[in-house]
Amino acid sequence: MRTQVGIVGAGPAGLLLSHLLHLQGIDSVVLERRSESYVLHRVRAGLLEQGTTDLLREAGLGARLDREGLVHEGVLLRFDRATHRIPLTEMTGKTVTVYGQQEVVKDIIAARRVAGGKVYFEVDDVSVAGTSGEAPVLRAVIDGTPVEIECDFVAGCDGFHGICRDAMPAGVRKVFEHEYPFAWLGILAKVAPSTDELIYAFHDNGFALHSLRSPDVSRLYLQVDPSESIDNWSDERIWGELRNRLGTDDGWTLAEGPIFEKGITAMRSFVVEPMQHGRLFLAGDAAHIVPPTGAKGLNLAAADIKVLAEAFTSFYSRGSRDGLDGYSETCLRRVWRAQDFSYWMTSLLHRAPEDTDGVLARLQLSRLRYVADSPAAAKTLAENYVGYTPA
Ligand code: APR
Ligand code: PHB
Numbered sequence: 101m102r103t104q105v106g107i108v109g110a111g112p113a114g115l116l117l118s119h120l121l122h123l124q125g126i127d128s129v130v131l132e133r134r135s136e137s138y139v140l141h142r143v144r145a146g147l148l149e150q151g152t153t154d155l156l157r158e159a160g161l162g163a164r165l166d167r168e169g170l171v172h173e174g175v176l177l178r179f180d181r182a183t184h185r186i187p188l189t190e191m192t193g194k195t196v197t198v199y200g201q202q203e204v205v206k207d208i209i210a211a212r213r214v215a216g217g218k219v220y221f222e223v224d225d226v227s228v229a230g231t232s233g234e235a236p237v238l239r240a241v242i243d244g245t246p247v248e249i250e251c252d253f254v255a256g257c258d259g260f261h262g263i264c265r266d267a268m269p270a271g272v273r274k275v276f277e278h279e280y281p282f283a284w285l286g287i288l289a290k291v292a293p294s295t296d297e298l299i300y301a302f303h304d305n306g307f308a309l310h311s312l313r314s315p316d317v318s319r320l321y322l323q324v325d326p327s328e329s330i331d332n333w334s335d336e337r338i339w340g341e342l343r344n345r346l347g348t349d350d351g352w353t354l355a356e357g358p359i360f361e362k363g364i365t366a367m368r369s370f371v372v373e374p375m376q377h378g379r380l381f382l383a384g385d386a387a388h389i390v391p392p393t394g395a396k397g398l399n400l401a402a403a404d405i406k407v408l409a410e411a412f413t414s415f416y417s418r419g420s421r422d423g424l425d426g427y428s429e430t431c432l433r434r435v436w437r438a439q440d441f442s443y444w445m446t447s448l449l450h451r452a453p454e455d456t457d458g459v460l461a462r463l464q465l466s467r468l469r470y471v472a473d474s475p476a477a478a479k480t481l482a483e484n485y486v487g488y489t490p491a
Contacts, residue, residue, distance in 0.1 A: 104127045104252045149194075192482050228254055251379075256380060277369065287321075291358075292316055294355045400434065407431055
């Protein structure tokens with residue numbers, strides 16, 4: 101087999117890249133380890149920046165997004181049992197849209213099917229070779245048969261646990277990593293959201309987030325210890341803790357319903373530099389992980405792919421290598437901005453286990469009040485939250 105761009109991973113990054121390349125007449129092959137059903141049902145975050153929804157729309161992927169996506173013009177901070185609104189759109193001119201990551205994935209897979217795209221699921225033993233030279237090769241086992249795919253370029257879109265990052269020579273890559281002393285317990289519940297806008301809550305017991313998926317599905321999160329087992333969290337305990345952390349003095353109540361999905365996710369910040377070597381380009385979670393408090397993971401993946409697809413387009417249409425050569429530097433500027441914002445949001449809203457005397461909590465409350473009171477501070481949150489493109 102031969103292709104122009106060999107893509108490892110059919111998450112949002114790999115799928116979107118193959119679709120954008122197809123629109124430019126560039127051939128690609130996507131190799132995914134998991135089944136199609138697994139990829140379609142994996143529950144992840146669901147807040148899209150306007151830059152991401154614009155990109156999806158321009159790529160012809162906006163029909164269902166425009167029908168079912170919930171457009172938000174503000175976000176709520178809750179602390180001291182009161183609510184403070186950050187008017188995102190008033191401050192930045194931009195909106196954000198709630199639309200689950202698996203819906204994005206479903207839409208791209210459907211578009212790839214219509215176009216006869218080569219997306220292979222349940223592929224085993226994917227390996228990458230020759231990326232330092234002119235003729236990289238992907239090897240894999242498809243339907244029990246070993247195959248070799250000659251590529252012009254390889255895109256490593258295989259997530260945090262993928263193999264492409266390690267295909268970069270060890271002496272070339274530098275990893276930056278920070279682990280947090282807490283995790284998120286996330287649930288999906290069949291109940292109408294008790295809020296029109298996302299609520300980020302700071303409480304003595306820890307952070308809580310009320311998000312949503314649709315008019316009758318709510319998505320909620322609780323800060324827990326990373327060593328917690330989900331078995332210790334009955335539905336009653338989860339609702340009780342959410343009621344406690346999200347509670348207000350103005351009569352607001354949290355509607356409860358059957359929980360149909362729950363899990364605990366660790367939080368980390370992670371970046372590999374550079375994001376490219378020779379003919380190998382990393383994108384999305386393969387290159388960087390952010391803690392979810394800033395809602396940046398999927399948006400960063402989409403931003404990488406936009407830059408990469410444009411770089412391949414100018415290479416194939418005009419023979420220019422400039423976009424490809426500048427890929428890592430361009431992406432890393434946005435990645436580090438998002439890392440800083442995600443770290444800032446995380447430290448603003450989570451209770452630190454080491455804060456035994458309450459000094460940090462008081463600093464956090466002061467900072468929260470400042471963000472709620474000062475338009476300048478609120479605008480800093482707003483312009484980063486809706487997606488900031490560094491110069
Ligand atoms: N061979 C083939 N496929 C692989 C391999 C491998 N060795 N290793 C991993 N994969 C696949 C995974 O099964 C997964 O489907 O690569 C895909 C990577 O997808 P994601 O993890 O969703 O990463 P990405 O596409 O970069 O999307 C980033 O995911 O984690 C969230 O918050 C993050 O929303 C962001 C998004
Ligand atoms: C979600 O809806 O899953 C979600 C929203 C905002 C976040 C994180 C997750 O910051």
